[in-house]
Amino acid sequence: MSLGRPRAHHRPMPFLRRRFMPLLFAAVLLLPAAVPAAASTDSAVASAESAALTYANDKRTSKGLRPLRLDTRLQTIAHDRAVTMASEDELNHKQADGNSASTLMDQAGIKRYGAGEIIAFNYPSNYTTSAKTAIQQWIDSSGHYAILMSANYNYVAFGMAVSPDSGRRYWAGVFIKGPDRTPAWVKQYAPVKQYYTSTRTRVTFRWAGADTLLQVLTSGLRSYEIARRTDDGAWVSYPATRGTSVTTTWARGHTYQFRVRALDWAGNWSGWRTVTVTL
Numbered sequence: 275m276s277l278g279r280p281r282a283h284h285r286p287m288p289f290l291r292r293r294f295m296p297l298l299f300a301a302v303l304l305l306p307a308a309v310p311a312a313a314s315t316d317s318a319v320a321s322a323e324s325a326a327l328t329y330a331n332d333k334r335t336s337k338g339l340r341p342l343r344l345d346t347r348l349q350t351i352a353h354d355r356a357v358t359m360a361s362e363d364e365l366n367h368k369q370a371d372g373n374s375a376s377t378l379m380d381q382a383g384i385k386r387y388g389a390g391e392i393i394a395f396n397y398p399s400n401y402t403t404s405a406k407t408a409i410q411q412w413i414d415s416s417g418h419y420a421i422l423m424s425a426n427y428n429y430v431a432f433g434m435a436v437s438p439d440s441g442r443r444y445w446a447g448v449f450i451k452g453p454d455r456t457p458a459w460v461k462q463y464a465p466v467k468q469y470y471t472s473t474r475t476r477v478t479f480r481w482a483g484a485d486t487l488l489q490v491l492t493s494g495l496r497s498y499e500i501a502r503r504t505d506d507g508a509w510v511s512y513p514a515t516r517g518t519s520v521t522t523t524w525a526r527g528h529t530y531q532f533r534v535r536a537l538d539w540a541g542n543w544s545g546w547r548t549v550t551v552t553l
Contacts, residue, residue: 352433
């Protein structure tokens, strides 16, 4: 049986605000033998979807691009798109109800400056193998490759579902160029204690942080919030700072905690990083 060349569909996706017009493609590469669909768990599907993201980012970083970040809102859309295609058993950018990835993003209120979708199906019974196969299908098609390896997107999600009729594993990848939703990061170093007086100790805290770099639209680090507490009491905050160290003198005979977190210009906070000092 001759498989021939993969078919691809080209359609511009609507976008918001800026004039980005990425093309949408659908990969239809068939493997020779169909395998009957097997019962699956939600965790197995989620694991395959996560594997697809890992495989895609491995390809991107191998070419010097930054990894695309997972957007959980897109994850819902990508998975729903795959489920719909599997239920209809048809590879299509537009569903029978008229919805597309773009209209689903509009309904979810997802702000974006550009967007794209790539779709495919294959037959491997192992879901992780199916994920790897889908990524390779897209890589082997120049139009799909252009979206997968684009320098104009920063967020993505992949969805998979199995057709109960044909056993096909349907895949959807939804990409956007959107506002920074990724927290900054911060780490603390071990505090340095110095003798000060017989009853007090000077302690220096140091930390480092930055905004997580995206492929595009990284908002940048804005400031740090720092706070301390004594013997599990209430937290006392310091003024916001761009500094990366503070030195204080505390009475001995107590246990102190010092914490720091980072804020980017898009309003995303890192988690707290806390160290404990007993004097």
